[in-house]
Amino acid sequence: MKTALITGATDGVGRVVARELGKQGWRVLVHGRNRERGEALVREIERAGGKASFLAADLSSLAEVRQLAEAVKKATSRLELLVNNAGIGTTGHAPGRLTSKDGHELRFAVNYLAGFLLTYLLMPLLKAGTPSRIVNVASAGQQAIDFDDVMLTRRYSGADAYRQSKLAQIMFTVDLAEELKGSGVIANALHPSTYMNTTMVRQSGVTPVSKVETGAEAILQLAVSPKLEGRSGLYFNVMSEARANPQAYDARARRQLRELSLKLTGL
Numbered sequence: 001m002k003t004a005l006i007t008g009a010t011d012g013v014g015r016v017v018a019r020e021l022g023k024q025g026w027r028v029l030v031h032g033r034n035r036e037r038g039e040a041l042v043r044e045i046e047r048a049g050g051k052a053s054f055l056a057a058d059l060s061s062l063a064e065v066r067q068l069a070e071a072v073k074k075a076t077s078r079l080e081l082l083v084n085n086a087g088i089g090t091t092g093h094a095p096g097r098l099t100s101k102d103g104h105e106l107r108f109a110v111n112y113l114a115g116f117l118l119t120y121l122l123m124p125l126l127k128a129g130t131p132s133r134i135v136n137v138a139s140a141g142q143q144a145i146d147f148d149d150v151m152l153t154r155r156y157s158g159a160d161a162y163r164q165s166k167l168a169q170i171m172f173t174v175d176l177a178e179e180l181k182g183s184g185v186i187a188n189a190l191h192p193s194t195y196m197n198t199t200m201v202r203q204s205g206v207t208p209v210s211k212v213e214t215g216a217e218a219i220l221q222l223a224v225s226p227k228l229e230g231r232s233g234l235y236f237n238v239m240s241e242a243r244a245n246p247q248a249y250d251a252r253a254r255r256q257l258r259e260l261s262l263k264l265t266g267l
């Protein structure tokens with residue numbers, strides 16, 4: 001039985017992806033920070049004949065990311081799929097600049113840095129599970145990172161914070177593909193769909209224009225489709241390969257981001 005870890009599976013598109021993988025015969029490690037909703041999803045997957053377990057962690061704490069990786073290692077010796085999906089939208093929290101438990105800008109921390117750390121901590125499991133895949137759920141909303149103010153201390157908006165965190169995920173994906181060449185682990189990123197009907201979209205006051213199922217199908221394409229075999233470092237706009245913000249293809253910017261991320265995570 002293949003094993004997948006889906007972060008942010010207690011709501012939105014991650015929930016649909018977890019349910020679908022359960023139906024397809026995967027063992028699903030459901031991650032979230034809300035135990036009640038996580039365990040309800042586990043029961044739902046099991047009722048449909050699947051196998052699942054819930055792992056709790058607040059990704060706004062790097063210590064909890066490390067605990068999550070330890071819990072995954074206790075649950076399985078190999079992973080065939082990691083979907084870095086958990087995220088915070090452009091609004092929906094108190095106004096003003098928000099920071100993580102470690103003092104980093106909150107969206108950079110939760111949407112990007114947590115996935116960066118988690119991916120490296122789980123790399124031995126992904127390598128044990130080859131052919132295996134990493135899917136980074138990014139967005140079409142992308143903004144070049146200003147390396148003089150990555151933590152947005154000078155000029156802050158939730159939308160800017162969201163967009164730079166989403167581009168950071170794509171830059172990380174391009175790096176991962178290079179690093180993992182020939183290893184049997186592939187990494188791809190995507191914009192799942194535009195304004196799906198999820199909590200983060202509803203909280204931002206935008207009228208949803210697409211279904212969660214559309215985004216789930218796009219994530220599942222990168223996660224399981226034979227079409228992606230051996231293909232890595234790509235960015236998809238829903239179902240089609242696309243170009244991301246030019247900074248994703250700037251090796252110097254990627255190196256800067258990588259060095260900063262290694263420093264911040266203590267890797």
Ligand SMILES: NC(=O)c1ccc[n+]([C@@H]2O[C@H](COP(=O)([O-])OP(=O)(O)OC[C@H]3O[C@@H](n4cnc5c(N)ncnc54)[C@H](OP(=O)(O)O)[C@@H]3O)[C@@H](O)[C@H]2O)c1
Binds near residue numbers: 009059138139140
């Ligand atoms: N919706 C869209 O139209 C859209 C468009 C482009 C990209 N995306 C991306 O798709 C992904 C999923 O978004 P969604 O629309 O499904 O949003 P959602 O319904 O708000 O779900 C987000 C998930 O992430 C979890 N999460 C948030 N902060 C967390 C934290 N600090 N620690 C642990 N888990 C945390 C949430 O947990 P709780 O249940 O506890 O809140 C939830 O499970 C995100 O990466 C988003 O950027 C969405």
